[in-house]
Amino acid sequence: MEENKKEIILDPWGYSSIEDYDKLFTLFGIRPFKEVIHYFENPSILMKRGIVFGHRDFDVVLRAFKEGKKVTLLTGFMPSGKLHFGHKALFDQIIYYQKQGFHINLALADIEAYSVRKVERKETIRLAIEEYVANAIALGLEKKNLRIYFQSATKPAYYRLIQMFSQKVTMAEMTAIYGDLTPGKIVSVFTQAADILHPMLEEFGGYDYVFVPVGADQDPHIRFTRDISDRFSSELGFRRPASTYHRFMTGLDGGKMSSSRPESAIFLSDPPEIVVKKLNNALTGGRATIEEQKRLGGEPLKCAIYEMYLYHLMPNDKDLLDIFMRCRRGELLCGEDKKLAIEKTLKFLDDHRKKLEQAKDVAESYIEEIPKF
Template structure:
C-alpha cells in the first residue's frame, strides 16, 4: 500500500486524513471494483483549488481506479440560486478543464445531477424515509425544501455507484476537504440503514487541505482577486502573485538576518501544491528560512513557473474545446 502513496499530496501531507481508505486500497489491490467519486459546483470558472482536485483524480486513475464526477447543477440552481443556463454552461467548462488538466476520459464518467436515470432519483426518495429532520438540522442548520432535497441528492451521488445499474462499485472513495465530512458521515449512516434492503456499504473518504487564496484565506470563485483561475491571463497572474501574502519579514535586512517563514507564505504554498519537486522544495525552504532568498526573487520564480503551467493547460484546453464532441462525454440536461 505504501507504494501507492508516493504522490506528493500524500508525502507532503496535503492529503492528511481518511475514513476507511485502507479498506479501499485493499479492495483495489485485490482487483475488486473500486471507484472514486467527487463533485464540482458549476458556479464559475475553475481555479487552482479546483485543479488540486483534478490532480488527485489523475493520481487515482494512475493506480487503477475509475473516476466519476458529478456536476452539482441541481444544488447550484436550487440552493445557490444560480442562473440555470449559466450553470449548465459552467458545468461543461469544468469538464473541459478537467480533461485539459490530464484526466483520462477512458477511465472517467461525468454527469449532471438533473440528467440521470430513474434509479438515481428513486434513491433520493427512498433515503428520505430513514433520515430524520433532527439529523438534517444538526448538519445543515436552518433548513429549506431546497436544502433538504440537495442533501438527499448528495447522499445519492455518493452511494448510487454501488447499485448494479451504475456499475456495482461496492468500494466508493470520496476525496474532499475536511469541511465536507458531515456529508460523508450522513452517507455512511444511510448506507448502514440500507445495507439489508439495497446492499449498500459505507463509502470511504480522504481529506485534503484546501489551497488557500493569495491573501491567506480560502481560495474561492467569489473572491476573484485572491484566486488564480485556469483561464487567467499571464498579466493577471503576474499582478496577483506580486501582491500575494508571504512569510517575509518587515525589511530585507531583517529577513536576511532572521530568515523568512515559508509556512505563512501563499507563494510557498503554490510551490508545495504544484510547482516544485521534493528536492527543489526542500532547497527553497532552506534558502528562505536562512534568509538567502528574498520574497521578490521567490515571487519572480513562482510567476514564471505558474505562467508556464497555465500556458500549457490553456493550450490543451483550446485543443479540447475545438475537437471534443462534448455530447459524447456527458449527457446535458434537456432544460
C-alpha cells in the first residue's frame, strides 16, 4: 500500500501526478461520485461526464440538505494569476450548486497567495476583485445566498480558530500529510482549515454542514481539516466537512494547466488572436499523417481540443458523442475540428467579455470587506 501511495503525489501547491483517478478510491478513501449523483434531478455536465469523480461524506450532506438542515458550500481561490478555463470548471460547479439552492461561501485566499506564492499584496487584492470575483459574476454567480470574503479581512473569531487549531496539531502530523513545510505553508494550512470550518460558528451563519468542491490535489487540506474538526467537535460543535473532487484539465501542451505557463491554458481575458494561436498549437490525439488518422482514427481521450468540448464548449451530450465517434472512426480530421473549437471558444469569450466589463463595475460590492493593505 505504501509503495502504491508513492505513485500518486497530491501536492496542494505544486504538481500532482494523478494518472489513474480510480487509485484515489483505494489509496485515500475517496468515494466514487456516481454513488451520490442520484440526489440531483438535473446533474451538471461536469457530474454526468465524470469530471466530478469523487467525494467524502457528500451523501451525508445531501441527505441533511433534503431534510432542511443548514448547508453551505465553501471553496476558495488563490488570487495569484489570471483566470483560465481550468478555473472556470470550478466556477461552473459553484454556480450550479447556487442554482440548486445551496448557500455559497467563497474565500479569496490572499493570505495563501502572499505566504506561499509571494504575490505582492496590492496585486493579490486587484487580481481577486478584477479577475476572480468579476469573472465569477460574469459566469453567472448571483449575489443572493452568497458570501465572498478575503482571508485577511474577516471577523476576529476566524483568526481565533487559526490560533486554537495550531495548539492541537503536532509537526509530525503535518509532515505526515504534507511532507516538508515552510513557515508560509504552515500559516496557509491553518488558515485553510479555518476557512472550511468557520461557517459552522454561530457568528458566520451556524451552518450544520459544510462541503468543499476541490481539485483532487487539495485532498491533503481536506484530510487535515477533517482531523481538526474531530478534535473540536465537542468544544465548538464542528462536524466533519464533506468534499467533492474534480479532475484537472490537461494543459493545451499536454502538461499541467497553469496560470504561470501561459501557453498551457486559454485565459478568459485572452484576445482572439492569442486564442486562435493557442488552439491551433494545442496537442491533439490526432495521428502523424492524414492517411493514418483516416485508417486508425484519432484518440479523443488524449486530446486537449476534445477536453475543451467535454468541460466547456459542448453542453449537448449528443453533439459531444458525435465528435467522439467521428474522431474514433477517422472521419474527422484535427485541422477541421480545431476550426470548430476556435469558433466556439471565440463566441463564448466574446459574450463573456461583454458581461465581464459590466461585472468589474460591481465586483467590489459582492465582497464582505476589502483589505486596506
